[in-house]
Amino acid sequence: MGKRGPHTLIFVVASAFLTASAAHAAGVASSSKSEFTFKDASGKTQTASIISKFYPKKIEYPVAKIDRSMNPKLLRAATIAEERARAHSRERCWHYVKEALLAAGAVSSYPKTPYAKQAAQELVSSYGFKKLPVRDPFKAPVGSVLVYGDKKAAGHVEIRTRDGFVSDFKSKIPSPRPLIGVFTKS
Numbered sequence: 001m002g003k004r005g006p007h008t009l010i011f012v013v014a015s016a017f018l019t020a021s022a023a024h025a026a027g028v029a030s031s032s033k034s035e036f037t038f039k040d041a042s043g044k045t046q047t048a049s050i051i052s053k054f055y056p057k058k059i060e061y062p063v064a065k066i067d068r069s070m071n072p073k074l075l076r077a078a079t080i081a082e083e084r085a086r087a088h089s090r091e092r093c094w095h096y097v098k099e100a101l102l103a104a105g106a107v108s109s110y111p112k113t114p115y116a117k118q119a120a121q122e123l124v125s126s127y128g129f130k131k132l133p134v135r136d137p138f139k140a141p142v143g144s145v146l147v148y149g150d151k152k153a154a155g156h157v158e159i160r161t162r163d164g165f166v167s168d169f170k171s172k173i174p175s176p177r178p179l180i181g182v183f184t185k186s
Helices: 006-032 072-084 095-104 116-127
Strands: 033-040 044-050 130-133 145-148 157-159 164-166 179-184
Touching: 006 130, 072 095, 072 157, 072 164, 095 116, 095 157, 116 145, 116 157, 116 179
Parallel strands: none
Antiparallel strands: 033 044, 130 179, 145 157, 145 179, 157 164
């Protein structure tokens, strides 16, 4: 055999390395489509499934129905509240709802109660509202007033809109507080 130079040795080693790498990559590529192999902290080989496609489940909330027997001024109050609402709460929900109800003519004077959780009693006793037998805020008709509260906090009040809820801010979902009731008037 003839003399081999240092370049030939490097070429042979590089070729062997590339061949081994290609074989390893082919093996990894065929198995990597469904599983990922790794070593954990203790040195044990572990595998995990690979998710190649993600199909997010789109959350859709039901669109509210318009109750034609309800006072049309409440529908107008919902529109006014939506126009005046901000992107985030300013913790002035009852103030904004009072203003919308008064501007729409749904109430004859500005409600006097300071706390949102007191809105239910005042709307029924002073303004002719009635409590609906609805326990799911999503089933409340457009324009109805939803009152929330518990013993410790001031509560929350919002008006149901066609595609969400509005007070001093807009939301696609109702308040997580305990629902006192859904109120409307004819």
